[in-house]
Amino acid sequence: MPAAAPAWDPQQYLHHTDHRTRPFHELLARVPVLPGEGPRIADIGCGPGNVTTLLTHRWPAARVTGFDNSPQMLEAARAYAGPTPGGGHLDFRAADAAHWAPDETYDLIVANAALQWVEGHAQRFPEWLAHLAPGGTFAFQVPGNHTAPSHVLLAELCASPKWRTRLGGAADRRVLIHEPEEYFQQLSCLGCETDVWETTYLHHLQGPDPVLEWTKGTALRPVLTVLGDDRAAREAFLAEYAELLRTAYPAGPHGTVFPFRRIFVVARKDGAAA
Template identity: 65%
Template sequence: MHPDAHPASATPSASAPPPAATWDPRQYLRHAGHRTRPFLDLLARIPDPPAGAAPLTVADIGCGPGNVTALLADRWPNALITGFDNSAEMLDLATERYAGPTPGGGRMDFVAGDATTWTPDPARPYDLIVSNAALQWVPGHPGLFPAWLDGLAPGGTFAFQVPKNFDAPSHVLLAALCDSPAWRDRLAGRARRDARVLEPADYLTLLENLGCEADVWDTTYLQLLPGEDPVLDWVKGTALRPVLTALGDDQRAIDTFTTQYRDALREAYLPGPHGTVFPFRRIFAVARKPAAQS
């Protein structure tokens, strides 16, 4: 998810609630090809609705800048799709680029909504609820699944993918730097999200226990990133955002922290003749709700 932020006007204590991250959709989209590929792999496993059914109704939770939401309209041209996000910056770009009628007779809309509190209306069920690389920002998100499944029509699908690379050097080094003596007063705990994402088998058990037919898998992508300091450029669009937000308008601190993190990443990810390899593990789940009994 992409929550709005407030700049820190004073140095917060380590026990203060962390400010929510400010998001930069254009920075996020700098690696759009690599970021989109997992969603395409997820989308390929989502079943079509029954033949002759009314236009598909879809909720995209944590839609971000809308680029993957648009892929739903490519798959189901007459679908009625609503993207939800709690970042004004992301919603503005999504609305500017994609909102309105689609060429196939459907429609895309983008509205404010936070995954931590969003609940579908059971009186207006969705055929598909999907979430792409958002739930890792939501503590306790498995506890949301029962209500989301209740908001699906019989035979509907809930599908999501989340990163599971929090033990990678990119994240370990970031968390260690935040917790180091020089930064812990301002940044302790700002980069830790490892406990929020379950293992594939745990998602499978949970979804099956909720009465779904579930398909769960994981993949590690060996992403080949071009340019100088490409891993730093990648995390500037995601994992680094809460840290930069916590530093507020203190540009000197931002520059110092970023330089220290960059130097650590350079040692961990050595460039090769064709770019820098950045392994990235992701977990996928597609859960089908039972159809109505005839």
Template identity: 65%
Template sequence: MPAADTTTWDPRQYLRHSGHRARPFVDLLARVPELPATDDRPPRIADLGCGPGNVTRLLAERWPTAHITGFDNSPDMLERASGLAGPTAGGGSLEFASADAGSWAPPAGTYDLILSNATLQWVPGHPDSFPAWTAALTPGGTFAFQVPGNFDAPSHVLMRELSESERWRDRLAGRLRHADAVLSPTAYLERLASLGCEVDAWETTYLHLLEGQDPVLDWVKGTGLRPVLTALAGEPTEVREAFLSEYRDLLRKAYPRTAHGTVFPFRRVFAVARKPA
């Protein structure tokens, strides 16, 4: 759900590693405290950057009576998510709507929980939106998110170096995010604590064991490589395949296949901020 960005998204490619991608969301959700008690209305939850909705529906399992809205600015992702919309088994509801995380600012006291999973890294200057998002919480409400923290990993470093090489820079230079796309856990903690929130911030490195031929390439085709694939979409097929071939060879060396599969370390940064009651 990038702001002011033309990247196109492929829900089917994204969901090819849905089990691995969902795990950080589940870990984040486990640290979210109970929502403020309300007798006159159901809990109200926003999932900012919901993608195809595959993890948004997990919110209904945690809060069965909640009114949950998933926001995204990708028409393809929202079309895929729309099949999950409707009443939930616990008496709540699930809906999806178009919104851009770069400009989204709901009225004060709108939500009991605002949650974002692997989205804010696409939004330049996203910490500047924290005051508006925490203001949109009800007293005792929570803002929780996780973002990739692997921009210095070989998968991203090699992608940037290749895109900025002499052969590709005319087409691709400046398309990719750099290490400053996200903050450190400490910096997020300080930003949110300065807003008066009680903050839990941490990082985790997952060791994903991937199967198949060139699984790291297959993974990044669904996420980090999307700006490159979008930029090359109008080029002849052989041009796109030439880039993928070069990048694939680099990834094979960086992430060698073992007898048990391909180990793909992936660092993620988490923060859970609770507004005072």
């Protein structure tokens, strides 16, 4: 059974927004000067738009378009649309990163915690780079925590005898990301000056079952989508998963520590005109 396309919940995703936003700040800090005075920017997988607005803070005169395939996320994001204080403009459009083909030239193409959902995303790099201006940048970050207990336990629970018939697709543990060196080699071979690094954050979470609440916004979305309106099944699954997470991530006297690895890539296109 194929995995269901996850239905997104913008409000749930925005829990722990400070933790989720920090990697994007650190990604943007490494983006070099862009070639355009009023740069054209695309944000692939923009989600609810709160992070996309940070692009207009860094480049006030930029014309920024956020793309996402979730109607729920786009509805939330459009609250930010319109002219920006620095003379730029922000808008949002429906598009699937797996098939998005730029129809204009961009100075920056960015993706924040989105490409891990896109099978074969590295195959899209040549076309995206072809639509970057000379000296433009392609920058993204993806979670690299597929071997963490949060993900392993989720997959094992989905594949258990009790749940595998119903959640077999949601238990699909194909790793859609590449390791840092692979991204470096791919983009360097495409002629980019490439900067790749990784960071493991130790998120300090508060409240009851905080890792469960985190995963409800991301990794759990396919499972919650499959269970849909079956409240009894949903609550039973969450109770089992929460118990596993409490053992894997025990609460301490000051909260729960949740290690989270992320991979960052900044690739600058050759500045010479084609």
